[in-house]
Amino acid sequence: MEEMRAFFQESAYLPEDREIVVSERFRKGGRPAAWRIRALREEEMTAEAEKDQYAGLCAAAVTEPELSDAGLWESYGAKSKEELLQKMLTPGEYLRLLEAVLELNGYRKRKQERKETAKN
Numbered sequence: 001m002e003e004m005r006a007f008f009q010e011s012a013y014l015p016e017d018r019e020i021v022v023s024e025r026f027r028k029g030g031r032p033a034a035w036r037i038r039a040l041r042e043e044e045m046t047a048e049a050e051k052d053q054y055a056g057l058c059a060a061a062v063t064e065p066e067l068s069d070a071g072l073w074e075s076y077g078a079k080s081k082e083e084l085l086q087k088m089l090t091p092g093e094y095l096r097l098l099e100a101v102l103e104l105n106g107y108r109k110r111k112q113e114r115k116e117t118a119k120n
Helices: 002-007 042-048 053-063 070-076 081-087 090-103 107-119
Strands: 019-022 035-037 062-064
Touching: 019 090, 035 090, 042 053, 053 062, 053 081, 053 090, 070 081, 081 090, 090 107
Parallel strands: none
Antiparallel strands: 019 035, 035 062
């Protein structure tokens, strides 16, 4: 039984939240405003990814700015978190956010491991 404890929920953890600068265009106190992203569990992702896996992943991972803020939705004329991100960000900024979210959620690590395995 002790050997199984490593797999119990209380032993499992998610990576810590990360702050990133997605865009220089959003500023706080004269500096680029940091966005905060978090790692997700698969069960959260399944609910978010009905339409577009990456859009759902980004929308679910961003904790700051608060993407469910009604004022923010109204400002951009958005009807969902996914649409809000698409209206807020340029393609390059969206890609920067997506890459950070993918890395935090383990996608990049798995891709690198597959490359290493293929080399050998």
